[in-house]
Amino acid sequence: MKIKADNYTIGDLAKFYGVSTDTIRLYDKKGVLLSQKNDENNYRIYSRDDMIMMDYIVKLRMLEIPLTDIRKITGDFSIAETREYCLHKIEQIEEELERLSGLKAKTEKLVTSVEAIETHLDKITVCESPVFILRDIEEGIAVTNELFDALQLDTIPMLTVYGSNAFAPETMKMASQAETRASVADYYISQEDDRGITKRADFPHDQFTILPSKLGIHTIIKALPDQEYHFHYRIKEYAKAHCFKLTGENLNRTLLAKSKGVYCADYYECWYFIEED
Numbered sequence: 001m002k003i004k005a006d007n008y009t010i011g012d013l014a015k016f017y018g019v020s021t022d023t024i025r026l027y028d029k030k031g032v033l034l035s036q037k038n039d040e041n042n043y044r045i046y047s048r049d050d051m052i053m054m055d056y057i058v059k060l061r062m063l064e065i066p067l068t069d070i071r072k073i074t075g076d077f078s079i080a081e082t083r084e085y086c087l088h089k090i091e092q093i094e095e096e097l098e099r100l101s102g103l104k105a106k107t108e109k110l111v112t113s114v115e116a117i118e119t120h121l122d123k124i125t126v127c128e129s130p131v132f133i134l135r136d137i138e139e140g141i142a143v144t145n146e147l148f149d150a151l152q153l154d155t156i157p158m159l160t161v162y163g164s165n166a167f168a169p170e171t172m173k174m175a176s177q178a179e180t181r182a183s184v185a186d187y188y189i190s191q192e193d194d195r196g197i198t199k200r201a202d203f204p205h206d207q208f209t210i211l212p213s214k215l216g217i218h219t220i221i222k223a224l225p226d227q228e229y230h231f232h233y234r235i236k237e238y239a240k241a242h243c244f245k246l247t248g249e250n251l252n253r254t255l256l257a258k259s260k261g262v263y264c265a266d267y268y269e270c271w272y273f274i275e276e277d
Helices: 010-017 021-031 048-062 067-073 078-118 140-148 169-174 178-185 231-241
Strands: 044-046 125-128 131-138 158-163 186-193 209-211 215-223 242-260 263-276
Touching: 010 021, 010 044, 010 048, 010 242, 048 067, 067 078, 078 215, 078 242, 078 263, 131 140, 140 186, 186 209, 215 231, 215 242, 231 242, 231 263
Parallel strands: none
Antiparallel strands: 125 215, 131 186, 131 209, 158 186, 158 242, 215 263, 242 263
């Protein structure tokens, strides 16, 4: 195809480059691709130079460069300024790739959590727990999540009930009744330390509580707020049958919340820490 010297219409450009005429009008409005007007009918007309410029604009838009910056690149920027702009764009892309990589890793952890519900619901095992990083939610969830985000771990910070004396008679009595259950729960955000960052000298120990790896009875349960928590008794019976001594310390992490009318059906990963009797 030979490019004519002039007299391309806005429709010609739109069809050739696979964009709408409104897009080209926007380019004109933003001062990126200026058109001339036909004196006879006042239609926009474009020349060979405009075709070349349009091709370059399309290439820059493919790189997701905004029109305001395209106007600078094709206008006032020097060659050196264009180079610096492109290098800065690469830095932004690298930062976005890092963010997306972290997002992918966390989503993979979410998949692992859902798969664990499918395979381990109501099953009891004894194993070593991960190292958990905890912080109470007294300052609010937003502030607490920001502190966890700064740790840059691939695991997901989860709402957690953590406490001691879980199997004291009074505690179990209150936990078994929906109207008093909330009064025995201390809420935290917890996150697994999958990189061993709690061992680093620069870890902010003043901001978090570290729960080291411990031997524990592990299970995943489905809990409904309007039902008794019978699994507490199952854990106690399991420990007795297998000659384990419950320390009273437990940690329950929310893996998934499902709407159930006015209630939520919560799936918890439960750790009940033990000593060999």
